[in-house]
Amino acid sequence: MDSPFDVLHLDPDADDEAVKQAYRRRVKEAHPDHGGSKAEFQRVRAAYEAIKAGETLPESWPEPEVEQATEPEDQDPLVEYLDYEVLADNGWELTDEDLFEKAAAANLDGEDYGQFRVEERDTLLEAAEEHGFTWPFSCRGGACANCAVAVVEGDLSLPVSHVLPSEMTDRGIRLSCVGEPITDDLKVVYNVKHLPALDELRLPPGPYEWASDD
Numbered sequence: 001m002d003s004p005f006d007v008l009h010l011d012p013d014a015d016d017e018a019v020k021q022a023y024r025r026r027v028k029e030a031h032p033d034h035g036g037s038k039a040e041f042q043r044v045r046a047a048y049e050a051i052k053a054g055e056t057l058p059e060s061w062p063e064p065e066v067e068q069a070t071e072p073e074d075q076d077p078l079v080e081y082l083d084y085e086v087l088a089d090n091g092w093e094l095t096d097e098d099l100f101e102k103a104a105a106a107n108l109d110g111e112d113y114g115q116f117r118v119e120e121r122d123t124l125l126e127a128a129e130e131h132g133f134t135w136p137f138s139c140r141g142g143a144c145a146n147c148a149v150a151v152v153e154g155d156l157s158l159p160v161s162h163v164l165p166s167e168m169t170d171r172g173i174r175l176s177c178v179g180e181p182i183t184d185d186l187k188v189v190y191n192v193k194h195l196p197a198l199d200e201l202r203l204p205p206g207p208y209e210w211a212s213d214d
């Protein structure tokens, strides 16, 4: 069985920064949108969590069948999330005032609706991945709209340099790959990349990755 360091393609004496950089690189490679698979994605995430927890021997980190997120701090921002595809399936609108109440009552799968906390200095996308979710992305740097979310309540930071037009940011559209919570509670609809004004800003995951790796 590989050790967590093997899974992240790291030497066992790698420092914290090297571990984080390797995790970001490997989680991209393993993402189903980028030619990986959900199982590989979960394995990379589990390896990262094991290293953070100091469980670095192969036998000390049996791969989890269900998601085991790190214990959140109660004071960390709490995100309630909903998949945009659920809106289409149910005839709901982003502007519905009771959108999240309807979602809470709909007995949705945990991939589609739920809550998680975002640890300090994590972006929303990183936090989603650390909780085992495969939210869409491409560049991870603010240059496309693949990772866009609609913020219904609360807010996410938005760097000065990003691709979104002001009419989208005015409507609460943010980029999960670079956005960190700036309120204690948020409600976000993720997977909004197919909204009309965002569709043309999207990048195909594979070719963009290959081009940016050149």
Ligand code: FES
Pocket: 136, 137, 138, 139, 140, 141, 142, 143, 144, 145, 146, 147, 148, 175, 176, 177, 178
């Ligand atoms: S993945 Fe491209 S802006 Fe977030």
